[in-house]
Amino acid sequence: MKHCEYQQIDPQALSTPTPTLPPQHAVVQEEKKGETARRKWEDFPGKNRFYCDGRIIVAQQSGVLPLTLGLILVTTVLFFVFDCPFLLKHLTVFIPAIGGVLFVFVVISLLQTSFTDPGILPRATPDEAADIEKQIDNSGSSTYRPPPRTKEVMINQQVVKLKYCFTCKMFRPPRTSHCSLCDNCVERFDHHCPWVGNCVGKRNYRFFYTFIVSLSFLTVFIFGCVATHLALRAQGGRGLMFALQESPASAVELVICFFSVWSILGLSGFHTYLVASNLTTNEDIKGSWSGKSGTEDTGNPYSYNNIITNCCSVLCGPMPPSLIDRRGFMPVEESSQTVATEIELAAKNEINVCTQGTKDLLESASRSPCPQTGKPQTVSTSCPDSIDPADPAVTFNPDVTPDPVAVPSLKCGGRHHSHTTSPPDEPRQLHHHHHHNRHHKTRSARSSSKRAALHISNPAYNVSLSPPTSPGLGPSHGTGAEEHVRDSFATLH
Amino acid sequence: EISAPWTFHNLQELRHSASLANKVFLQRDYSDGTTCRFQTKFPSELESRIERPLFEDTVKRLNIYYAEAEKMGGQSYLEGCLACATAYLIFLCMETRYEKVLKKIGRYIQEQNEKIYAPRGLLITDPIERGMRVIEISIYEDRGSSGSCSGSSSTSGSSAR
Numbered sequence: 216m217k218h219c220e221y222q223q224i225d226p227q228a229l230s231t232p233t234p235t236l237p238p239q240h241a242v243v244q245e246e247k248k249g250e251t252a253r254r255k256w257e258d259f260p261g262k263n264r265f266y267c268d269g270r271i272i273v274a275q276q277s278g279v280l281p282l283t284l285g286l287i288l289v290t291t292v293l294f295f296v297f298d299c300p301f302l303l304k305h306l307t308v309f310i311p312a313i314g315g316v317l318f319v320f321v322v323i324s325l326l327q328t329s330f331t332d333p334g335i336l337p338r339a340t341p342d343e344a345a346d347i348e349k350q351i352d353n354s355g356s357s358t359y360r361p362p363p364r365t366k367e368v369m370i371n372q373q374v375v376k377l378k379y380c381f382t383c384k385m386f387r388p389p390r391t392s393h394c395s396l397c398d399n400c401v402e403r404f405d406h407h408c409p410w411v412g413n414c415v416g417k418r419n420y421r422f423f424y425t426f427i428v429s430l431s432f433l434t435v436f437i438f439g440c441v442a443t444h445l446a447l448r449a450q451g452g453r454g455l456m457f458a459l460q461e462s463p464a465s466a467v468e469l470v471i472c473f474f475s476v477w478s479i480l481g482l483s484g485f486h487t488y489l490v491a492s493n494l495t496t497n498e499d500i501k502g503s504w505s506g507k508s509g510t511e512d513t514g515n516p517y518s519y520n521n522i523i524t525n526c527c528s529v530l531c532g533p534m535p536p537s538l539i540d541r542r543g544f545m546p547v548e549e550s551s552q553t554v555a556t557e558i559e560l561a562a563k564n565e566i567n568v569c570t571q572g573t574k575d576l577l578e579s580a581s582r583s584p585c586p587q588t589g590k591p592q593t594v595s596t597s598c599p600d601s602i603d604p605a606d607p608a609v610t611f612n613p614d615v616t617p618d619p620v621a622v623p624s625l626k627c628g629g630r631h632h633s634h635t636t637s638p639p640d641e642p643r644q645l646h647h648h649h650h651h652n653r654h655h656k657t658r659s660a661r662s663s664s665k666r667a668a669l670h671i672s673n674p675a676y677n678v679s680l681s682p683p684t685s686p687g688l689g690p691s692h693g694t695g696a697e698e699h700v701r702d703s704f705a706t707l708h
Numbered sequence: 709e710i711s712a713p714w715t716f717h718n719l720q721e722l723r724h725s726a727s728l729a730n731k732v733f734l735q736r737d738y739s740d741g742t743t744c745r746f747q748t749k750f751p752s753e754l755e756s757r758i759e760r761p762l763f764e765d766t767v768k769r770l771n772i773y774y775a776e777a778e779k780m781g782g783q784s785y786l787e788g789c790l791a792c793a794t795a796y797l798i799f800l801c802m803e804t805r806y807e808k809v810l811k812k813i814g815r816y817i818q819e820q821n822e823k824i825y826a827p828r829g830l831l832i833t834d835p836i837e838r839g840m841r842v843i844e845i846s847i848y849e850d851r852g853s854s855g856s857c858s859g860s861s862s863t864s865g866s867s868a869r
Binding site: 319320323324327336337339340342343346368369370371375377385388389390402403421422425516517527528530531532533534535536538539540 | 742
């Protein structure tokens with residue numbers, strides 16, 4: 216299989232630049248380009264979902280983000296409606312002002328954490344994957360199936376092992392980890408936070424930190440103000456019960472704040488420690504640098520050994536750009552030329568295709584309808600029993616499920632058979648997935664009650680321990696919490 | 709001297725009249741941590757195509773640019789603190805320094821391709837298009853003389869040149 220995988224990826228055939236297309240083909244391409252130009256987010260291989268035409272990115276399961284937002288909104292609104300008038304009258308105007316500022320900070324940083332690309336690494340192109348395979352073959356000496364591939368590099372005079380990611384087909388850069396929930400490699404992977412509904416990585420760690428710190432302040436602030444309010448009302452020997460009867464909303468706020476302040480303060484403290492020592496949650500949990508593995512070279516090679524420098528580099532460093540280019544357009548030319556070369560490829564290679572490479576080719580072939588109209592043309596040169604290009608049945612329509620397109624190719628010989636059985640399915644799946652993206656509403660409302668009962672004593676562990684939100688999301692997510700946890704821990708290397 | 713039987717005058721000509729023979733990938737150099745650097749090792753496939761100093765100069769200059777983008781100094785701290793104070797909303801309106809340097813890098817690569825690499829039948833792909841993992845250098849051959857077909861996946865030096 217490995218040998219087959221390597222051989223099949225033929226860089227020359229794959230990336231031959233656009234051959235001289237017949238003028239008709241070019242015209243058709245021009246006409247279709249406007250309606251079929253897809254943005255890259257539409258074909259994103261990970262499990263993320265996109266909104267606003269690729270501007271907003273979230274994880275597949277939004278986790279408890281609605282609950283988080285709801286709790287914050289409800290508590291703050293109750294605070295402003297029921298407590299602020301009293302406090303405004305009896306104390307100072309700064310109370311609602313400070314509350315307002317904190318609330319705005321909390322919501323903005325929460326939304327930014329949730330909707331920002333955490334530092335997703337795009338998957339390796341087939342050429343790159345082939346090149347890496349080549350290097351591994353050259354340097355490997357074992358004759359049997361090799362164990363998970365690692366590469367060692369020296370970082371600041373310390374040996375660090377880089378692991379090979381089989382999904383993304385590349386050696387992960389240092390501090391990068393593959394998130395099984397999002398099916399992406401994320402740079403400087405911290406953890407996947409269900410409260411926020413996204414991974415926390417290099418690009419959105421500062422937003423996340425701002426969020427939990429400002430939320431701590433907000434929670435403590437509201438708690439303090441409500442307590443003051445009740446105390447003031449209960450003055451003069453009238454008692455707490457009287458105060459509570461007068462302002463029942465305050466009781467709700469007190470309860471919410473009391474139960475959340477410990478976990479949020481704890482989380483803020485924990486992350487402050489992480490920031491000061493330039494660690495990620497992932498590294499801390501696995502004990503990468505604490506010397507557990509017994510090697511003599513311990514110590515974090517990324518730390519500047521200075522708290523201020525560490526803090527500044529993590530929180531105030533330059534903001535790296537998003538590497539996945541969500542809103543860029545899929546190159547239409549390439550997909551047409553890969554279809555043209557796909558025919559050559561099919562002619563050259565055997566039927567035994569067993570990898571992602573051809574699947575990608577097929578996907579791109581099925582996605583771009585215009586080359587299909589050109590296909591009969593090229594087919595007709597080699598196959599006597601060709602289809603009339605003007606035949607409407609031949610024109611490829613992604614919404615039509617039967618496969619008129621497969622037919623001319625099938626006629627061209629059995630060699631094509633294995634390639635063209637899947638295209639009719641692909642666009643359906645893609646279309647459905649597309650549909651799914653656009654119309655999906657968060658499904659976590661059902662599980663929010665479940666989640667509220669979650670034991671929040673150890674927030675650091677809890678954030679990675681949360682079970683999948685809804686059993687309806689598919690078989691892969693229907694497993695129990697423990698299995699999923701083990702799975703995500705296992706892959707969080 | 710390197711003999712060049714092809715005469716590509718510009719990138720357009722390169723793309724239309726040449727066929728891709730091979731691709732070389734320059735991997736990242738992590739010896740300095742997670743900052744963006746690329747290995748300057750001269751790949752053997754390029755030995756007959758381009759002079760070593762020219763190549764190394766390009767890669768070193770790219771490394772300098774990336775270091776400049778990721779440099780943590782007064783300006784980046786100021787930018788970071790200002791962003792924090794505005795709840796990071798300025799990222800929506802302002803172009804960060806990193807992005808400005810990336811544009812500079814894009815222009816530099818374009819210029820290098822036009823002046824140095826395309827005339828030698830090579831093409832550098834901007835690393836940002838490959839997720840900053842590799843610098844991809846495509847090796848083109850004149851269509852008429854394209855030799856290796858199925859053997860192009862083999863290692864360097866084996867292709868008929």
